[in-house]
Amino acid sequence: DTAVSQTPKYLVTQMGNDKSIKCEQNLGHDTMYWYKQDSKKFLKIMFSYNNKELIINETVPNRFSPKSPDKAHLNLHINSLELGDSAVYFCASSPGLAGIRETQYFGPGTRLLVL
Amino acid sequence: AQTVTQSQPEMSVQEAETVTLSCTYDTSESDYYLFWYKQPPSRQMILVIRQEAYKQQNATENRFSVNFQKAAKSFSLKISDSQLGDAAMYFCAYRRKTNFGNEKLTFGTGTRLTIIP
Numbered sequence: 001d002t003a004v005s006q007t008p009k010y011l012v013t014q015m016g017n018d019k020s021i022k023c024e025q026n027l028g029h030d031t032m033y034w035y036k037q038d039s040k041k042f043l044k045i046m047f048s049y050n051n052k053e054l055i056i057n058e059t060v061p062n063r064f065s066p067k068s069p070d071k072a073h074l075n076l077h078i079n080s081l082e083l084g085d086s087a088v089y090f091c092a093s094s095p096g097l098a099g100i101r102e103t104q105y106f107g108p109g110t111r112l113l114v115l
Numbered sequence: 116a117q118t119v120t121q122s123q124p125e126m127s128v129q130e131a132e133t134v135t136l137s138c139t140y141d142t143s144e145s146d147y148y149l150f151w152y153k154q155p156p157s158r159q160m161i162l163v164i165r166q167e168a169y170k171q172q173n174a175t176e177n178r179f180s181v182n183f184q185k186a187a188k189s190f191s192l193k194i195s196d197s198q199l200g201d202a203a204m205y206f207c208a209y210r211r212k213t214n215f216g217n218e219k220l221t222f223g224t225g226t227r228l229t230i231i232p
Contacts, residue, residue, distance in 0.1 A: 033219065035220075040224070041154075041204060041224070041225050042222070042224055042225075043206065043220075043222040044222070045219035045220065045221075048219060056219055058219075088158060090160060092160075092220075102148065102210065102218070103150070103162055103165060104210075104220055105162070106152075106159065106160035106161075108157075108158060108159050109158045109159070109160075111158075
């Protein structure tokens with residue numbers, strides 16, 4: 001009964017390839033997020049979607065394209081992978097309603113290594 | 116823009132002792148939320164405790180409590196009776212309060228906590 005799941009957990013690939021990371025939540029939440037954690041452990045928001053609509057798009061290269069087929073899924077596709085894309089990518093979700101229920105729940109992370 | 120600062124990259128504490136992790140933040144908002152997340156070696160981000168800015172009472176969750184000083188923009192985490200399982204990276208995070216509830220979390224740089232048996 002995993003709340004927020006991500007696949008794959010580990011991804012090793014060559015520079016220039018295209019890859020996708022999938023995220024699913026079974027919490028019935030309306031809002032989903034992608035965060036990137038770099039090698040120094042710094043966590044930064046990349047995107048958020050509310051009911052399949054893009055809400056937040058931080059300064060992220062357009063090689064990164066999120067896709068939300070429904071409100072329970074938010075996938076991250078990355079084109080032309082670069083060495084600097086190596087990081088841990090976290091998916092998160094929250095109810096989408098104002099208030100303390102806005103706590104975000106995180107997936108287990110996907111460690112991406114670009115060689 | 117909001118910023119969150121954790122000035123202690125590493126801390127250590129003897130098992131069963133008490134430790135306090137510091138966090139300060141900068142915001143022009145009057146109402147917001149603050150969180151502490153724990154990231155053990157498994158990488159999972161786990162919510163430890165949360166605080167609403169308009170509440171003066173400090174939040175507590177079992178052995179975890181916060182000292183929230185709104186005027187000083189300080190939000191420290193106290194862990195009592197430290198256990199080996201508390202060893203992890205601890206992140207302080209800020210979220211602006213809006214009517215839409217889909218605001219991002221702004222994280223500090225983390226504090227690595229080591230528990231000494």
